Amino acid sequence: MIKDIFGTDNCMVKLIFIFLLVFSCGGFAQNSATGPHIEVSLVSETSQLSIGKTHWIGIILNPEQGWHTYWLNPGDSGEAPKIEWHSDAIEFGNIQWPIPKAIEVAHLVNYGYEGRTLLMVPITLKEQSLPHATIKADLSWLVCKEDCIPGWAKLELDLPIVPTGQSIDYSDHQALFEQTRLRLANKPFIEAKFELSESHIALQMAWPYQSNWQIFPFRGDVIQHNAAQDWTQSQDVAQLVLPLSDYFSSQPDSLKFLLSDGGSGYYVNALPNSPDFIRTDNTASKPIWVILVFAFLGGLILNIMPCVLPVLSMKALALSSTECKSHWGYPLGVIISFWLFAAVVISLKAAGSAVGWGFHLQEPLLIAALAFLFTFIAMMLWDLLPPSVNMSGIGHSLTQGSSFFSQFFTGVLAVIVASPCTAPFMATALGVAMLSPAFETWLVFTALAVGFALPMTLLPMSSHFAKLLPKPGAWMETFKHFLGFPMIATVVWLVWVFLSQTSSMGQLWLLSGLLLFALFIWLSSKMGRPFSYIFMLMAVGIATLSSMKGTHITSDDQQLGSDQFSEQKLSQLRNENHVVVVNMTADWCITCKVNEQVAFKDDALKALFEEGDIDYLVGDWTNKNTTILNYLKQYQRSGVPLYIVYAGNHSKQILPQVLTPEIVIDAIYEARKEINNATSN
C-alpha cells in the first residue's frame, strides 16, 4: 500500500511522513498537530466564551525556517489552507487573511506566509445552555520550501461558556491575536477601475498614501503573477498595467485585490472602467422601487426649477383667471413627451450607442436652439412680443387657453424646457434608466413624468387646490416680468456650454444671433402688418443662420505638438509621404493615459517628433464621434486605445495596446526607412 502511493523512492522519509500523517489525522484529536516541517494548532483569544459577543479563534500555522504556507490565492502554484469547522453551538465567520508576501520560486511567484501565521476567524455562540463548547476543525494545508508537502489534521478545542455579563479572561495567545490584527488589511474596500485589452489589464485607483505598493489578486486567473508591477501616476490617481493571466477567460463584473506596501494593506474592489456618462457608481445596486420613488420626487422638484417655473407659473396664472374644462391635456402632454424621450433612449441603446440624459445637450445645434427658445420666452414674459404671439409659449393657439390641445402642448413645452435642469438633479435615476432593460427605463421615465405633471394637474382639479392659488391682480404682471430673469440666466448657461462645444468664434456667432433675434422680434412688435411678419421671419432666419454657423466652427484647441485627427488630414499627410503617428485616445481610457505617460512623454520620442518629417495625429474619443468610430472599425476595433504608424502610403504598423517609447521610436524608424527605400528606388 505504502509503496503504491509513494513509489519506491525515499521510502524511509515517506514512512516517517505516513507516520506523522497518521499521528496528526488519528482519532485522538487535540488542539495541535505536527506535520513535516510545520506545526499547526487551534487557539482561542479568550479562555471562555459568552453569548452575544464576537469571539476570535484561529489556526496557527508555524512552518520551519525557510518553509511557507499560502494566502487565499496561492499564485502560480501551491494551495491555500482549508478549514472545515464543526460545532453545534457556534457560528463561524470567514478567515481574516493576514497580508501575504510574494515568494519567488524560479520564474514563478507564490503569495504566502513565512514564519508563524495566525488565521483568525470570528465566532458567535448560538446556545448558552451548554456548559462548554467544542470546536472541531478539519484542517488541510500545503507547506513548501521548493518542494511541497501537504498535510491534514483534525484539531479540537474545548472552551467553557460563561453567562452574559461575567468577565472573560484572555488566553496566552491574546498577544498573537493582537499582533495579527496589525497584519490585516484595512476595510472598507478602496474603489478602483479596471480595463481589459486583448493581452493586458489596466487598473486605476487612488492610493491611500505614497508608498511602494504591490497588488495581490483574489483570483488566481487574472494577472500574470510574475510580472513586475510598475505604477504610473497622474494627478491623484495611480495606474498599473499588467499582462493578463493565460487562464483568464470570462469578463468579470468586479475584481478584488489586496494592495500592500509590506506594512499595511488595503482591500480594493475594481469595477469595469466605462466612459463617465454611463457610469452608475453605487446606484446599480438600489432596488427599482427606490429609484422610481426618487424619479417621482425628482419630477416634483422639477416644477420649481428656474427653467420650468416661469412657464408653469404663467400657466397657473392663466388657469386661475379662466374656467378650465379639460384636466387631462397637461399630464398627457408631459407623459407622452417623457415616453417619446424614453423611446429614443431605448432605441439608441438598442443601436449600441451609450447615451446619457442630457446627451442631446452634447449636440451644439440643440444648445443654440434652446438658447433662442429661452430668449424668446424671456421676451414674452417682458411683453416684448408682437400682439399676435402674445403671452403663450409657442404660438397662442398651442398653449394658451384651456382647451385640451393647449394644455397638451403646455405639457410638451414644459418637458422641453425642463431638460437643461434635469441633468444635475436626476443623475441617479436617469443613470440607472440608461443602463437598465427597456422596461425599467420606461418605468423610470414614467415615474419622472407623473411627478412632474402632478402639481399642475391637481391645481385646477379641485376647488380646494384652486383656492391655494393667489388672486389675480396687478402683481401678476410684475411677477411675470421678474420671471424673465431666470430665463436669461438659463440662456447665459447655455451660451457658456456652447463655448465648450465649439469655439469662441462660434460663441460670438450665437451671441450676435441672439442679439439680432431679440432686435427683430422687438421691431416686429413695434411694426404693423406686413412688416411685423417680415421681421418675425427675419428673426427666425437669423436664429437658424447663426446657430448653424456657430456650430460649425468647432474647437481648435489641441494638444501641444499634435494635430486633431481627421481622415482628410491623414490621407493628405500620407500622400505627402510623411511618417504619421495616429493615437486614438479618450479621457476615460486608463490604458491610454498610462501609454501617454510612459511612451509619449519620453524625451527621445519628443525630440524625434520635433524633427519635422513626423506628424502626430490625436483622435479624442472622450465623446463618441462617428469619424473616429469608423476609423476604429477599419481596424476591427470597437474601442481605444489604437496606435498606428504610417509610412506614407507604403505601409502601416499597428502598435500593441501597451506601449513603450522604444516601440513607438522603432516603428517610426521603420516607417522612415521604408519611405527612404521607396523614394530612392
Added chain:
Amino acid sequence: MQRLIKWFVITTFFAPAMSMAAAKIDAIAPDFTLQDSYGKTVTLSDFKGKYVVLEWTNHLCPYVKKHYGSDNMQSLQRKYTQQDVVWLSVISSAKGKQGHVDANKANDLTKTRNASPSHVLFDESGAVGRLYKAKTTPHMYIINPEGKLSYAGAIDSIKSANPADIPKATNYVVSSLTNLLAGKAINKKITKPYGCSIKYKS
C-alpha cells in the same frame, strides 16, 4: 526606472517573440524534440494525425502522488493510449532538483507505478516547459490531430492533494477528450492548473 526598462524590454520585445512561438489555445502547438527514457528522440510533429496528451510530472510532488497513488493517472494513460492517443509524460525538473530522474529511474517508476505513457520525456533545461508555459505538476495539455492545442490546464476541478477528492472532481482530460473524440467542442479550453511548481532551472 531601471526595473521599468527591464520589464518593458522583457514584456514587449521578448514576450511577443515568445508568444508567437509559445503555446496558445486553438493555435498550432509549438513543436519540440526531446529525448525519451529509452534514448529515443521524440518530435511532437511526428504524431500529426493523432491526439497527443502532454503531462508535466514530478514523481515526488504530492499532487502527482495524489493521481498516481490512486491509479488515476495510469488508468487515463491506459484508457487513452488504447484509443490511439499519444501520451507524453514530460519532466522539466532541473538537475539536482526535486523530480529530476535519469533514464533508468524513469523506466523503473513507469514499471513500479504500472504507468503506460507512450514516452517519458526529459526537459532538463526547462525550454519546452517554458514554451508551453507549464507551471505546475501535474499540468495537462491536449493537442488535436491537426497539431493545434485544444486544452491546457488542470487535470481536474478540485485543487487539492487529497486522493479522496478525485471521485468528486470533474476530470478535465476525460471531459475534453470525450468531447474531442466525439467531434464536439470543449467548453473549458483553458483552466488554471494546480499542484507543485515545476522545479525549473533558475
